Amino acid sequence: MLQTKLCSISLKNPTILASGILGVTKESVNRIGKSGAGAVTLKSLCHEERQGNANPTMFGCDDVFFNAVGLPGQGIDSALKEFGRLDNLSVPVIGSIYGYRVEQFGEVAKKMASLKPAMIEVDISCPHMDYGKPYYADPELTAKVTKEVKNNSGKIPISVKLSPNVHDIKEIAHAAEKAGANAITAINTASGMVIDIEARKPILANRIGGISGPALKPIAVRCVYEVYETVKIPIIGTGGVTYGKDAIEMVMAGATAIGIGTGIYYRGIGVFKKVCDEMEIWMKKNKIKNLNEIRGVAHK
Amino acid sequence: MGNGKKSKMTHHETCRTDIPKMLEIRRVVQEGKGQKSFFFNHSIGCKPGQFVMVWLPGVDEKPMAVSYCNKKEFAFTSQSIGKFTNELDKLKKGGKIGIRGPYGNSFSLKSNACIVAGGVGLSSMSTLIDKLKNPLIIYGARSRQHLIYLKRYKNKNMIVATDDGSFGRKGFTTDVLAELLKNKKNKIKIVYTCGPEIMMKKVFEICNKHKIQCETSLERYMACGFGICGKCMINDKICCVDGPIFNSQQLSKMPEFGNFARLKSGKKVTIKEYHSVH
Numbered sequence: 001m002l003q004t005k006l007c008s009i010s011l012k013n014p015t016i017l018a019s020g021i022l023g024v025t026k027e028s029v030n031r032i033g034k035s036g037a038g039a040v041t042l043k044s045l046c047h048e049e050r051q052g053n054a055n056p057t058m059f060g061c062d063d064v065f066f067n068a069v070g071l072p073g074q075g076i077d078s079a080l081k082e083f084g085r086l087d088n089l090s091v092p093v094i095g096s097i098y099g100y101r102v103e104q105f106g107e108v109a110k111k112m113a114s115l116k117p118a119m120i121e122v123d124i125s126c127p128h129m130d131y132g133k134p135y136y137a138d139p140e141l142t143a144k145v146t147k148e149v150k151n152n153s154g155k156i157p158i159s160v161k162l163s164p165n166v167h168d169i170k171e172i173a174h175a176a177e178k179a180g181a182n183a184i185t186a187i188n189t190a191s192g193m194v195i196d197i198e199a200r201k202p203i204l205a206n207r208i209g210g211i212s213g214p215a216l217k218p219i220a221v222r223c224v225y226e227v228y229e230t231v232k233i234p235i236i237g238t239g240g241v242t243y244g245k246d247a248i249e250m251v252m253a254g255a256t257a258i259g260i261g262t263g264i265y266y267r268g269i270g271v272f273k274k275v276c277d278e279m280e281i282w283m284k285k286n287k288i289k290n291l292n293e294i295r296g297v298a299h300k
Numbered sequence: 301m302g303n304g305k306k307s308k309m310t311h312h313e314t315c316r317t318d319i320p321k322m323l324e325i326r327r328v329v330q331e332g333k334g335q336k337s338f339f340f341n342h343s344i345g346c347k348p349g350q351f352v353m354v355w356l357p358g359v360d361e362k363p364m365a366v367s368y369c370n371k372k373e374f375a376f377t378s379q380s381i382g383k384f385t386n387e388l389d390k391l392k393k394g395g396k397i398g399i400r401g402p403y404g405n406s407f408s409l410k411s412n413a414c415i416v417a418g419g420v421g422l423s424s425m426s427t428l429i430d431k432l433k434n435p436l437i438i439y440g441a442r443s444r445q446h447l448i449y450l451k452r453y454k455n456k457n458m459i460v461a462t463d464d465g466s467f468g469r470k471g472f473t474t475d476v477l478a479e480l481l482k483n484k485k486n487k488i489k490i491v492y493t494c495g496p497e498i499m500m501k502k503v504f505e506i507c508n509k510h511k512i513q514c515e516t517s518l519e520r521y522m523a524c525g526f527g528i529c530g531k532c533m534i535n536d537k538i539c540c541v542d543g544p545i546f547n548s549q550q551l552s553k554m555p556e557f558g559n560f561a562r563l564k565s566g567k568k569v570t571i572k573e574y575h576s577v578h
Contacts, residue, residue, distance in 0.1 A: 022530035022538075024566045031536045043530065043566070051564045055361035056353075057523050059400070061317040069529065074567035082568060198322035198396060199357040265528050266316070 001280055004038065004291065006234055006257045007157040007182045009092055009118045011038035014291065015247070015272045018238050018261030019044055019096040019121060019161070020069070022269075026083055033091025036273030038257070041094040042086075044123045045112070047104045049075040054205035059194075060213060065262045066194060068209030071098070076111045083115055092118035094159070097149070105145050110152040120158045121185055122149050136163040136188075139175035146179035157182035159236060162227070164219050165191045170230040177231040185236040185259065187223045190216055212262040216240040221253045228254025228296055242266050244278020254296040318526055320355040320398030327393055331377055331448040335420060336389060337367060339375040340399070346374060347406035348428035349517055349545050353525045355398030360384045363522045363540075365424035365494075366402060377423035377448065403525040404544050407515055410490045414438065414480070416473050416503050418495020419446050424517045424544075425494050429456070436488070438480075440473035440495075474502040481510045488512060497571050501558030504551055514548045518557070521564050521578050531562060 002013035019041040022028050029040045052072025059066055074082070076097070086093040095117035099105040105122065112120055124135040124145050135141045142160065149158050160176040162169055164187045173184050189210025194203050202208070220239025227235055237250035238259025247258045263271040288294055329337040344352070346369040354376065355361040362384050364376035380389045391397065407428045413435040417425050422439055426449065429435060437458040441447045444467035447460065459476055460468030469476065473495070480486055493503040494517040507514035520532035520539040527541035535554045537543060551557050561574035569577075 021528050024530040024562070025533045025568075027536040028530055028533050028538075049565045049567060054359075055523055056320065056355055056398075058529060059319050061319050069523065072531075072565050074563075074565050078567055194319075196320070196322060196357070196398065199355075199398065201357045203320060203355075203398075205360070262528075265526060268527075 001283060001289065002038075002276055002291065004257055006039075006236070007119065009039070009157070011092065011257065013038040013272075013276045014251075014255075014257045015275055016094065016236060016238075016257050016259050017041055017264075017272075018259035019094075019123065020067075021261040021264055023096075026089065029093060030090045032269060032272070033089060035269045036276060037091060037260075038272070039092040039094055039118065040089075041121055041259070042096050042117075043073060044071055044096040044098050045073045045076045045079050045108065046071070046098050046100070047076060047108050049073065049078060056203055056205055058209075059203060060262070060265055063213060064211060064215035065213035065265060066192065066204060066209045066211060067189070068204045068206035070206060076108045080111055080115065085116055087116040087118070094119040094121050096121040096123050096161075098123040102144050102148050106148040106152040109149040109158075113153045113156050117156065119183070120149065120153050120156055122146065122158055122160045122181075123188075124160060124162075134163070136172065137166050139171045142172050143175040143179035146176045146181050150180035159183035159185045161185035161188055161238075162223070163188045164223050164239075169223050170226050173227040173230050177233050181233060183234045183236060183256075184227055184231060185238055186227050187216075187220050187239050189239075190219055212240065213265070214240045214242055216262075217242075217246060217249075221249055224250060224253040224255050225298065228299065241275065242271070244275050244280075244282055247275050247279050248282055248294070251291050251295050252298040254299065256295065318400050318524075320353065320361070320400045322396045323399050325391060325393055325395045325397065326373065328391070329375075332379075333445040334380040334389070335377055335448050337375045337377045337423075338388070338391065338397075339368065339373055341373050342399075343371050344369060344374040344399075344402055346402040346427060348409065348431050349407040349424060350402035350404045350427070351424075351525075351544065352376060352399050352401035353403065353522075354388075355400075356384065356387055357398065359387045361398070363403070363525060365427075365517075367423040367426045369427050369430075377420065377426075379420040401525060403540060405542070407492055407517075407545050408490070408547075410513075412487050412489040414477070414488045414491045416477055416491060416493040416495070416499070418473060418499045420448060421493075421495035421517070422448055425492060426452075428492060429453070435492075436480075438473045438476045440468075440476075440499075443467070472499070474499060474506060477503060478506050481506060481512065490515065493517070497558055497561075504548065504557075507548065508552075514551070515545055516551065516557075517544050518546060519544065520561055521574075523564075531564065531566060533562065 053070030217240025234256035237255025
């Protein structure tokens with residue numbers, strides 16, 4: 001009922017662990033696969049080892065979550081040794097990559113491709129890094145990075161992850177598709193801040209961070225809706241999906257697959273199975289046999 | 301402030317709070333030469349072996365074991381070993397710090413228990429000791445100045461050992477435990493341990509040899525405390541939510557226990573290298 005085709009990849013269901021949550025080790029990837037995710041995205045890796053920001057790097061409450069982890073990671077070279085290969089785990093793996101300069105995106109993509117992930121995700125949209133001018137905010141820079149990664153990924157499909165912190169997400173998505181992206185991941189976190197009035201300081205050590213969780217969902221649904229209007233390639237709709245009804249909403253906006261990250265904070269690693277079960281219940285009740293029947297239906 | 305539990309008012313599963321709450325330090329107790337306990341008038345509802353995340357605005361946020369807990373107040377005990385704990389050490393009564401939690405699972409509560417603690421690791425076990433009926437405590441440290449709670453536990457059944465013999469027996473806690481378990485008349489049914497990982501590994505092995513159940517409180521680099529940042533993985537276990545307490549059955553399936561840990565970057569290194577950084 002929930003089997004999904006994303007580019008050339010067959011998924012047992014459309015839920016995908018979003019990058020940045022848990023996907024640091026092979027054993028955690030396996031555990032999340034076994035708990036029900038259709039695919040797992042690794043935490044982003046770049047050309048060097050990074051420690052990330054000082055803590056607090058994340059906190060959350062009822063309907064909103066904040067983070068500014070600062071892209072910590074062991075670096076692609078160390079990951080090559082630890083992972084060995086990514087095509088023999090319990091679930092298809094998406095390798096998330098980034099670099100500081102355009103050439104580094106290519107260099108990291110090439111190494112990631114050698115691990116044989118099912119897909120490579122290009123993180124151009126993390127709002128915490130000081131890139132000078134952010135890649136995500138400029139269609140020309142987005143296209144440059146997309147081309148560079150595409151040229152270094154062989155036959156592995158690539159998805160470009162977009163940020164909501166832009167004036168017009170449509171022109172960015174269009175630029176990525178034109179430059180060779182096989183899919184779009186929409187969206188990364190929205191930029192925000194929380195100040196503790198007793199401490200008189202922002203809580204995140206980085207001060208500014210990314211908003212995720214249920215509060216992000218309406219922004220994500222709007223972005224997926226706009227991207228679906230603009231491109232023909234599939235969309236991994238990500239942002240605030242916690243329940244089956246959220247996933248159905250994403251599909252109606254135009255998503256092919258559904259990213260879930262912060263949902264783990266609210267419902268544990270079992271969130272993937274719970275979301276899938278809830279989707280099926282809704283589909284049966286509404287006599288929907290296949291998600292294709294409702295994909296993008298909100299546009300009609 | 302919260303503990304990740306569903307609120308009584310819940311209308312859906314997303315009712316939880318993990319935001320640091322600024323609390324006033326009500327008293328500071330010097331526990332040893334470089335160790336202090338910070339007390340707060342706040343009921344935190346902590347189970348034995350749980351920890352809180354402690355935020356020093358502008359410095360860092362770190363996990364700290366809850367070392368005193370009753371209906372009126374709680375405390376944690378810090379040992380000055382780095383930038384964060386040195387900044388903590390400067391704080392006085394009336395100062396404010398951010399607290400969230402408690403987090404983690406908890407020790408089982410079994411009778412005929414033996415506690416094996418090393419150094420400031422005893423602080424992670426004190427919420428357990430308070431709940432147990434007359435446990436035998438084997439407590440060790442490098443030297444006298446590294447021992448804590450000697451007054452607090454003066455009426456407890458406690459054997460103290462120091463590496464240099466400056467207090468109690470000269471030698472290691474693990475030697476005391478091994479001797480004790482060799483005596484067939486011992487009534488010990490379970491061993492709870494917290495301290496340097498090399499010590500805990502040894503305790504686990506001794507317990508296995510004598511077919512006695514063991515529970516350890518493990519430490520890994522943590523950022524969130526609620527199981528999503530993925531930094532504290534030990535094999536397929538998430539230390540902050542699946543642990544920090546692990547039993548013999550779990551430990552025997554964790555080859556990284558006693559051998560490897562992950563740096564803040566996520567890079568896997570030997571325990572020795574890990575402790576030289578964190």
